[in-house]
Amino acid sequence: MQISIDHLSMTYPTGKQALQDVTLSLESPSLVGLLGPNGAGKSTLMKLLVAGLLPTSGSIQVDRRPLLQCERELKAKLGYLPQTFGLYEELTVWQFLDYMAALKGIEDSTGAIARAIRDTNLEEKKKCRIRSLSGGQRQRVGIAQAILGDPSFLIFDEPTVGLDPEERINFRNLFSRIAQDKIVLLSTHIIEDVQSVCNQLIVIDKGRILFTGAPARLIQAAQGHVGVFEEADRREEEGFSVTARVNTSCGVSCRVVAVQLPPFAQPVEPTLEDAYMYCVAQGGIR
Known part of the structure; x- marks a missing residue:
């Protein structure tokens, strides 16, 4: 399956522009992570992909056919x-899934x-x-x-919310297995989930692909934009963001993301979370 998104924009009747000139290509097999702050346009993009909304402009094609066709x-x-x-x-888990199978037109519903x-x-x-479940x-x-x-195309919006660490690992493995011959789009705020399984990453903010x-x-x-320093060594400077503070035997260690690291920071290997924050702060990476 191939999904092509070409110059897609979406403005709601209230005047809010949720997406601006988005162009993307999704092709199986792939497990795609969708990252962005709250209000970035992630949910709008997913609703457009399932034809739950119609775009203001632009197009979506599935295997070279317009989505609406x-x-x-x-x-x-x-x-x-x-x-x-x-x-x-009021339904049991089995009854609910049986109902969903009927809506999907699944023939071998019992096995599925x-x-x-x-x-x-x-x-x-x-x-x-279901009312008795946690x-x-x-x-x-x-x-x-x-x-x-x-x-063959799956979209998950914050699927591991409410799951304990062991369950999250199990589902990350499940998503990875599923994506071996499918497109799986995973929208989440949990960077660890994306880092563990996704082979493609999309970062979006303010309706634009960054x-x-x-x-x-x-x-x-x-690289070169993430560093650490001891809080006691900090000098008053601007142009950087402290992303974490950790208590150590030597005091409080601070992690910083910046276009130019302050002289008192020691460069370190970025994590995906560091890189995501740097991308959003920079307004995109080309």
Whole structure:
């Protein structure tokens, strides 16, 4: 599958411009991380990709066909977990997934439901009513309905919110396996999730694409712009952002991201989180 986004812009009736001239290409197999601050335009982009909104200008093509001409075919291949997903409280997990399978037109629903429940570790909860589940278990039900029927294009909006560390690792591994022959778009604020599994990264802010490419290339761009210093050695200077403070045996160690490191900072290897913050502060990396 190939999805081409060409000069896409979206302005809401209120006048808010959510996306500005976005051009992207997504092609299977790939696991794509979508990063950006709150209000950056991530949710709008995802809604446009599933035809939940119509763009103000620009186009989306799926396998070289306009999205609106193949909307039904796309939705038959789509697994989608929005950030807020309504669950039917009175249904059991199995009943809910059976209902979703019917909506998707899945023929072997019993086998598909059993696989989704196994992959999301819900076997012990399959007969429980959704109202009795914890927040993390509900999130797993949301992921289960998204992967139901083996879709070829999956979009997850903050899928690991509410999951404990072990569950997050399990789902990162699941997303990685799924993406071996599919397009998986993962929108998250948890940089660790992106760093662990994504082979392509999109950074968006204020409706504009600031970076697209391999995570390693973003990290390389931040080389020489990340450093550490002891807080006791700090001098009053501007032009840098302290991103972390850590208590050590020598005092408080500060981590800084800057276009030009202050003279009292020792350069260190950037993390993906450092590189992301540098990209947003710079307004993009080419």
